[in-house]
Amino acid sequence: MSGEVSGRLSGRLSLNQWTTRHWPLPDLVEGCAAAGVSGVGLWREPVSEYGVGRAAKLVREAGLTVTSLCRGGFFQEPDAIEANRRAIDEAAELGAPLLVLVSGGLPPGSRDVDGARQNVADAIAELAPYAGERGVKLGIEPLHPMYASDRCVVSTLGQALDLALPHPPEQVGICVDTYHLWWDPLVWTDLVRAGDAGRIAIFQVADWITPLPEGVLTGRGMLGDGCVELRRFRRAVEAEGYVGPIEVEIFNEELWAMPGAEALALVVERFAEHVA
Template sequence: MRFSLNQWTTRHWPLPDLAAGCASAGVTGVGLWREPVAEYGLANTAKLMRDHGLTVTSLCRGGFFQEPDALESNRRAIEEAAELGAPSLCLVSGGLPDGSRDLDGARSRVADVLAGLAPYAGEHGVQLALEPLHPMYCSDRCVVSTLAQALDMATPFPAAQVGVMIDTYHLWWDPDVWDGIARAGAEGRLSLFQVADWVTPLPEGVLTGRGMLGDGCVEFRRFREAVDATGYEGPIEVEIFNDALWSMPGPEALALTLSRYNEHVA
């Protein structure tokens, strides 16, 4: 099964219940987040995944390179990913420093921190997965807005150390995304494929406005076929930030997500 449940899709489902629920549903992959992992305990989480036959498909998240301690905190994140057996650490680059308008400087900072992190990631067998976010997040969350930008930032480093993420929610609008997906595959940098839908009108809380698969305008099969054409055979994580989904009991949210995945993506 290529389907992987990103933990934030069922955000309030306790980790032990999530593990048991995924195993019961035949789901074999889970994308984990650092905060609930830290709360449950890193070693305990790794054991929980093993005990339920689950593969950790990614760890979210590192990045936020505008912070003064970015190098140190991201090295810890790399170590956590390695202990969990996650092949990739999702990186959200971060936005502008407080009070700054220097977008070029913020992007240069991303490149500088990557240079300090990439060899460390390689030593731990973890690929840094640079994730471009929709341009509406550029000021405060992610100065990397297109797949081409992410690939250009990854280019100075070995592919085993730095790759990119394809997230349909953030890239569905990009007219160059198809060339970018092919390039990512050719360079061996396609770390992970994530899916969520784009719905309009945008909800008031943009951060929690990702749509359930099939409720919006994303061409999921076109994305999946483009990713498959590169030779990528890895997991497809469903990562949906949505208040209505979060209010559902975990098993119901997983069943709905899996049903829509089979209908619109697989």
């Protein structure tokens, strides 16, 4: 297997940087270009270490597209608004059309999940106009409810959509991540709602494996190794008009231990087999 992308969806595959977490950015960019992967989803921490301006130039000169920047959010933090403004600025400098928002969990010592969700709504209302001015869309990502206490009080696609709808669609959309939403009993209905409102901002794929590894944050499965109906999700978002990038975002220690080019080749193979 050559590891090169082929087929009808070849132009839409994007490698999220965290899938090959330890692959240095220049090597990742070179590897994606060589494999015919035209998009990359970037993360703020490694981009900041490399330099935002340098990263933007590197990706641009390789002919790649930044499909998203992760992440903003964590609105329980006292400096969240200013931190998210910086994240929006970084996305704009990178040419990323989307800043992914992981809303954050409960403030320390709090049990008020309703209050935490209201805080998310208030923060998005404050940030959305600024993002619009910078040409960046905020993408609200619901996370599996096991993350609600510490990482994300937005757990369902419907909750994310309800937070997005008060704002112009060019300013706020939603992220559809199969790992987090495969279990949601209303996901198919809410995808129709999201499509009707023009709110699907990014489609991300990973599988759910059982049993989960000991480290829950690194428990995403390689495409095809778990129980998620990946192709059904892809067809569902396409039916609602989404024809944008499909990011492979997998947090997995075994995958991270592989050489970057080998991991990318496996991603390309499994994408063709289970998503395309």
